[in-house]
Amino acid sequence: MRAFATALLLAAVAWPASAAHVGVDASERTVAITAGFTGAELVVFGTAAEAQGSTPEQAGVIVVIRGPEQPTVVRRKERNFGVWANHGGVAFPEAPAFVWVAASEAFAKRPLTEVLSKYDIGQDFLAAAPAVDGAPELADFQAALVRRKQAAGLYSAEFGRVEFLGQHLFRTRVLFPANVPVGSYRIEVFEIRGDRVVNATASALHVRKAGLEAAIFRFAHDFPILHGLVAILAALMAGWLAGAVARRT
Structure with a gap:
């Protein structure tokens, strides 16, 4: 916490009010996933050269955290002869x-739909382009992807709050x-x-996984066949032990 407070102070000194740019940093650059990981809270802070100096109706700051990018397939289920199938x-x-x-x-009273769409800001514009352009009912599949991610808690259902600590320094x-x-x-x-967007960074x-979780993760990816054999042997051993206990009782 002391290091974070120091970082905030350095940010305020290093980025003067006259600087014509926006800066950003975080309380931690790595989120470590260990055994029993239940989630983590991160503080993102930075400076905005112009936003807080303008009227609230004219300017503001949006912070986006997104990643990692990966191929995702969204399928539609239909019922044929009483059976649901993709x-x-x-x-x-x-x-x-x-x-x-x-x-x-x-932005509480002034949504910027055109700006958000132009710069891919917001959950409605972050589903990425499909592999086949011009696919029928594409918007329905994009909406389905967003709903699925929101249900899993991986896409924000609504905007979080960016708080200004002065004329230029902000945090969320x-x-x-x-x-x-x-x-x-990426923190954007x-x-x-x-x-229009006047500054961006x-x-x-x-x-990353850490501790025993990281060791198992690396082993599974570096030696997938061996990892599979170990998993099978462990399952067989567990079954044998369960049977032995059952026979004794």
């Missing part, structure tokens, strides 16, 4: 597995759920004035 689908080759969005007070808190995917993430900050963030 029927048609759309592949999204670079859909982010996790999306979280926060905005300053300026993001909660990573227990099922957050491992991989590389957009400073918006009127209907991005920073890297990583979610």
Whole structure:
């Protein structure tokens, strides 16, 4: 916590009010997933050169955390002869597995649909382009992907809050759920004035397994066949022990 407070102070000194850029950092650059991981809270902070100096109706800041990008297929189920089965689908080759969005007070009364769409900001625009352009009912598949991710807690259902601590320094808190995917993430900050982005920046963030979880994860990926054999032997041993206990009782 002391290190975080120091970082906030350094940010305020290093990024003067006259700086014509936006800066961003986080209380931690790596989220470690260990045994019993139940989620993690991260503080994202930075400076905006112009946003807080303008009227709330004209300017604001949006913070986006997203990643890792991975191929995702959304299929539609239809009932044929009383049986539900997959029927048609759309592949999204670079859909982010996790999306979280926060905005300053300026956007509470002034949604910027055109700006959000133009710069891919917000959960409605982050599903990525499908593998086959012009697929029929594409919007339905995109909406289904967003709903599925929101139900899993991986896409934010509504904007979080970006709080200004002065004229230029801001911060926001993001909660990573227990099922957050491992991989590389991006922290993106957009400073918006009127209907356009006037400043933007991005920073890297990583979610990694640590401790015994990391050792098992690396073993499974480096030696998949051996890992499978060990898993089978462990299952057989567990079954044998259960049978032995049952026979004794």
